[in-house]
Amino acid sequence: MSTIVNLRQMRVDQRGIIKTVAAQGELGRRIRDMGLVPGTEVTVIGRAPLKDPVALRLKGFTLTLRNSEADFITVELPEDDLV
């Protein structure tokens, strides 16, 4: 049974597959331009000193976004991963 969580809830070093991206307008476009589309594997690699923004690794590069922006993205965690 796989779990679907919000990207904001992911821990550092956790890995998952993007399930949905609900952002609209400019934010939606920029998120997709940077490759955050459903089916992409992402790993949370760190958080800024004040826990926000979050740094992700996907498609061979590092991307940062704010928690408020991560809220629009849901991620499917692999089955063996316990939240």
Added chain:
Amino acid sequence: MSEAIATIALAGNPNAGKTTLFNALTGSRQHVGNYPGITVEKKEGFVDMPSGTVRVIDLPGTYSMTAYSQEELVARDFLVKERPQGIINVIDATSLERNLYLTVQFLELGIPVTLALNMVDALESKGIRIDSDRLADLMRLPVVRTVARSGLGVREALQAALTHPRQSWEPLFISYGPDLDPVLGEMTKLISNAGFLADTYPPRWLALKFLENDLVVRQLFEADYELHRRLRDMADEVARHCEKTLKTQPEFLIADYRYGYISSILRQGVLTVMPDLQGRADLSDKIDAVLTHQVAGPAIMLAILYGLFSVTFTLGEIPMGWVETAFAWLAELAGKMPPGLTRSLIIDGIIAGVGGVLGFVPLILIMFLGITFLEDSGYMARMAYMLDRVFRIFGLHGSSVVPFIISGGIPGGCAVPGVMAARTLRSPKEKLATLLTAPFMACGAKVPVFILLAAAFFPEHGARVMFLITLAGWAAALVAAKMMRSTIIRGPSTPFVMELPPYRMPTAMGLVLHTWERGWQYIRKAGTVILAIAVLIWAMMTFPGLPQEIAAPYEAEMAGIQEQLQAETGEAARGELEASLAALERRLKEEALTHSLAGRLGQAIEPVTAWAGFDWRTNIALLGGIAAKEVIVSTLATAHSMSDAENTDFAARIAAAPGWNTSVAVSLMIFVLLYSPCFVTVVAIAREASWGWAAFSVVFNTAFAFALATATYQLGMSMGW
């Protein structure tokens, strides 16, 4: 220069090495300008190839070709309007998939694309293998492997673009699935039947952009009312359908299909990832584990900024001394001229004004070299990442840190390139708040004022004063930004979706070119604006000359003393006479200054400025400082009759001058730090925002500075400092 045989554009994602490749191709045969009417940089260069000279344009780095940002619009407009022979699409081979997203959009536009698969040297360590021949076959375009840093494959890529098998534009056709393909087909047919903009854009591309809600393209269609109405109805219909059945919008469906197309190509044996190497964190991640660590990160950031600051000032002192010596020698040379207006103009006006500014050039160049290093190495992006949460509280963006630092967030910067660096901010409101507050930083031109006042009133504590002033600049900028963002420029923040590029050692050539670009703006300012201002201020302080009836008694008395001096032989008496002669000379000068235009102006506003503790002499210097902060110290010196020879101990003189005390000094430091940006910065603000906002910055900053300076002075006086 001989006529170019072809124009080739360089395009690609930011951080893909596009500018490095451009530098490697063109070397110093390049120049930086602006696209007409907007503030996106246009870089152009020329390359000699066997077949002739080729013109190369470095387009702004973009991730996509939407209408959301100026950079993307510039790149798009350049391609469709100027129709270059082809583009070299520079791609970071280590993140091939995301980089190809832009490539696909170029191909859909139809322009002949040559792929420069850059940074192929980094592939092996990352466990990635790319079959470039297979990629070339599948995408039907030339692929050249390059390492722009070392110049490998760079000319080959240009050669491949020149001899591209396809010489005409031929749009790529991608399927966007059962939901969009039918309507796309119909829209394309409508557009091509109407022959709408047929020689500029491919019809299917227009249809796609229409579905993507591209505001610029939609506006184009408003020229044809009926066509626009029909297309809009079709687009609305399919949008409703997508919303209902797929819970998404056509523009996002299009993005998903584009990525689908790319991964279908990559899966056909183009990209092989060795799984055993995948889990291994790469070098950048390891560095980030330290440099963006929750505790160590901010500490290291402060240390780096402090280090840059002290290196700038210790290293900068040496060449600064040379420039100062050179100007002192010039002044001495000019001193051999017969006394009079011309000599005074050259020594007090030109040499003091321009020399004071050029003396700072070495310091500013070292400063910019450091900042450029931080930017090109990738560390500046980490600073934005670490500071975003703090800056957001004040209505700014993590990326505001770059303009702040360049403007003098580390003392010694310059607000002109700082204001220009605010371009990277996408939201116009955040950009405005950033460029209006960046001039609060302790730029290199204000530094001499602080050094002088610190030496006069806080000897021994110079470094601490400098540090506090720097902090005050940051605090003022953040508070003012918050004030503006919660009143006159309220609005949503820009998304922070940002790439953290891998750490890279900047190339020497890139460092030199980028440092020079910024330094040149400063030197040009010294040669033009400041020269003019120095002469103007000199004239205002000299004319109108003292009327004969006021000057005559002094001159008569001085002549009398001169005579006595010639007759007198006793050592002690001579000294006394000389001293009273000097005192008379000073009083004459002071009378002249009081009588001059500048003196009258300074006195006219003295009743107001007295609230903050500034006398009319200081006012003259501050008025000059509106034009250029560099002239404050030299004007202050002249206003205290200090010109010509005895500049040596100005600090001591100021400290002892009547009407000066610690409260005045602190008040003045605060005022100089915060008041109106200099002319050149105002012009830069006008270009980046508008003349209205530029005028606002003059008035607002001066009022803000005056309020704070008055409060400080009054508090200081009541405390008896």
